[in-house]
Amino acid sequence: MISLKIDPLNPIYLKGFNDGYEAGKKVAVDYFADGFEKLQNTKGVGEKTIRKMIKAMDLPVDEVKE
Numbered sequence: 001m002i003s004l005k006i007d008p009l010n011p012i013y014l015k016g017f018n019d020g021y022e023a024g025k026k027v028a029v030d031y032f033a034d035g036f037e038k039l040q041n042t043k044g045v046g047e048k049t050i051r052k053m054i055k056a057m058d059l060p061v062d063e064v065k066e
Contacts, residue, residue, distance in 0.1 A: 040050055054061045
């Protein structure tokens with residue numbers, strides 16, 4: 001087994017770590033946005049319910065799809 005010692009202060013390591021972190025955030029936001037879009041298109045979930053969810057989750061949403 002190969003044992004690697006990683007210096008967490010190495011600038012190359014930090015750049016890779018930060019790039020991966022940002023990519024992970026983008027994937028998570030896109031996943032949430034897709035789910036929210038599907039919810040808006042679900043029968044029985046109206047504008048009032050969507051607005052309540054936006055308010056409860058304190059989301060920065062400007063408009064609600066009707």
